[in-house]
Amino acid sequence: MKLLHRIPTFSAVALASALALSPLTALxxxxxxxxxxxxxxxxxxxxxxxxxxxxxxxxxxxxxxxxxxxxxxxxxxxxxxxxxxxxxxxxxxxxxxxxxxxxxxxxxxxxxxxxxxxxxxxxxxxxxxxxxxxxxxxxxxxxxxxxxxGMGGIVYTRPAPAPRDPNASQGLKIRVWPGGTTHQELLKRLGYQTAPIPWSDLYTAMQTGVVDGAIGATPELVMNNFADIAKMWVQNNDHFExxxxxxxxxxxxxxxxxxxxxxxxxxxxxxxxxxxxAEQEHEKFLQQMRDKGIEVVELDKSELESVARVVRADVWPKIEDEIGAINMARLKLSLGIR
Structure with a gap:
C-alpha cells in the first residue's frame, strides 16, 4: 500500500518539475x-x-x-x-x-x-x-x-514583334488575372490587347490560342507551368513578384x-x-528557359528605365485610384519622383 501511494506522488512531482524547466512543452x-x-x-x-x-x-x-x-x-x-x-x-x-x-x-x-x-x-x-x-x-x-x-515579365506562345519598344503595336492578346486593372492598363499602353482569365484556365487558353501569352509570371513560374508551350519570355521587370x-x-x-x-x-x-x-535563383531559371529553347529577351538598364518612365507618366495616373492619392504620393517620394 505504501508503494502504491508513493507512485502518484512521485509522478506529480516529476511532472511539475518538467513543466517548470520547459516553458514550451508538448502539452x-x-x-x-x-x-x-x-x-x-x-x-x-x-x-x-x-x-x-x-x-x-x-x-x-x-x-x-x-x-x-x-x-x-x-x-x-x-x-x-x-x-x-x-x-x-x-x-x-x-x-x-x-x-x-x-x-x-x-x-x-x-x-x-x-x-x-x-x-x-x-x-x-x-x-x-x-x-x-x-x-x-x-x-x-x-x-x-x-x-x-523574382522580377516579372511576359510569357508568349508566339513571339512578340517589338518587345523592347513601349510605343509599338504588338498585335497580341495577353492574359491578365481577373481584377488585374493595373496590368490591363499597363498592357494597353505597351501595345497589347488583354483578356482576363483565371489561373485554372490559363494553360488551356494559351495552348489553344485564346490568348498569346500572360503577364504576372516569373521565370520559375513559367518553367513549372508552361515550359512545353512557351516560345518567348520578355524580362521587362514590370513588377517585383x-x-x-x-x-x-x-x-x-x-x-x-x-x-x-x-x-x-x-x-x-x-x-x-x-x-x-533571389537574383541568383532568378538567373538560374532564365538559363533553364534558354536550355529549353525558349527565346529570352532581357531589357537592359536603359531600356528598363525608358519603359518605366513611360509607364509612370502614362499608366500610373489611370491606376492611382487602386492605391489612393496618399499612398501614391508615398510611393513617388520613395522613388524620388516629383
Whole structure:
C-alpha cells in the first residue's frame, strides 16, 4: 500500500518539475495550417517547409506548422479570405486586392525596377511593405515575412514583334488575372490587347490560342507551368513578384510570447536569406528557359528605365485610384519622383 501511494506522488512531482524547466512543452503544442499555391517541388514550398522546421526547432517542438501546397486549401483569393476569418492560420502567397484595392500595390507596375530597389521597397520598413501591412491590419492579418519569386515579365506562345519598344503595336492578346486593372492598363499602353482569365484556365487558353501569352509570371513560374508551350519570355521587370508570409493576427496573438518570438525569428531569418539569393535563383531559371529553347529577351538598364518612365507618366495616373492619392504620393517620394 505504501508503494502504491508513493507512485502518484512521485509522478506529480516529476511532472511539475518538467513543466517548470520547459516553458514550451508538448502539452502546449499548437498545430497551425499554412497554405501555399505553388507545387511541392517549387522554391516557394521549400521556403514554407523550412519555415515550418525552424519554427518547430525555435519553439522547442511546441508549434507544428503543416504545409498544404498546390492550393489544397483553396485558390489564393479564397485562402486570403480564410486567413482573414481565421479558418486558415497562415498563407505564403500574393495577397488578394478583392478586399482592399490598396493591396494592388504589391504588383504595381514599376514600383521597383530591379532586385535592389525591390528589396528596399518590400523589406520591413520599405514603403510597399509598410503600406500593405497597414491595409492588412484592417483585415486582422499580419505580415511575418516575404518570399521573393523574382522580377516579372511576359510569357508568349508566339513571339512578340517589338518587345523592347513601349510605343509599338504588338498585335497580341495577353492574359491578365481577373481584377488585374493595373496590368490591363499597363498592357494597353505597351501595345497589347488583354483578356482576363483565371489561373485554372490559363494553360488551356494559351495552348489553344485564346490568348498569346500572360503577364504576372516569373521565370520559375513559367518553367513549372508552361515550359512545353512557351516560345518567348520578355524580362521587362514590370513588377517585383513576392509571396507574403501572412498570419491571422488573432491566431498569432493567442500564442505565448515565446511561440510568437519563435515564429518571428524563423520568418525574419528566412526572408533575409531569400532576399540575398533571389537574383541568383532568378538567373538560374532564365538559363533553364534558354536550355529549353525558349527565346529570352532581357531589357537592359536603359531600356528598363525608358519603359518605366513611360509607364509612370502614362499608366500610373489611370491606376492611382487602386492605391489612393496618399499612398501614391508615398510611393513617388520613395522613388524620388516629383
Amino acid at each position: 502546449s503544442a499548437e498545430t497551425l495550417r499554412l497554405s501555399a499555391i505553388e507545387p511541392p517541388t517549387s522554391t516557394v514550398v521549400a521556403f514554407a517547409n523550412a519555415f515550418s522546421a525552424r519554427v518547430r526547432q525555435y519553439s522547442q517542438d511546441s508549434i507544428d506548422i503543416k504545409v498544404y501546397p498546390s492550393s489544397q486549401l483553396g485558390d489564393w483569393v479564397e485562402v486570403h479570405e480564410q486567413v482573414m476569418e481565421g479558418t486558415i492560420d497562415l498563407a505564403l502567397q500574393p495577397l488578394s486586392n478583392s478586399f482592399n484595392e490598396v493591396l494592388a500595390l504589391q504588383w504595381f507596375p514599376y514600383a521597383a525596377l530591379d532586385f535592389e530597389s525591390g528589396r528596399d521597397a518590400f523589406s520591413e520598413g520599405g514603403v510597399v511593405h509598410e503600406i500593405i501591412n497597414e491595409a492588412l491590419a484592417e483585415q486582422d492579418i499580419k505580415i511575418l515575412g516575404a518570399f521573393v519569386s 513576392v509571396s507574403f508570409l501572412a498570419v491571422n493576427k488573432g491566431r498569432f496573438d493567442s500564442l505565448s510570447r515565446e511561440q510568437q518570438q519563435a515564429i518571428r525569428r524563423a520568418a525574419t531569418e528566412l526572408s533575409a536569406e531569400r532576399f540575398a539569393t
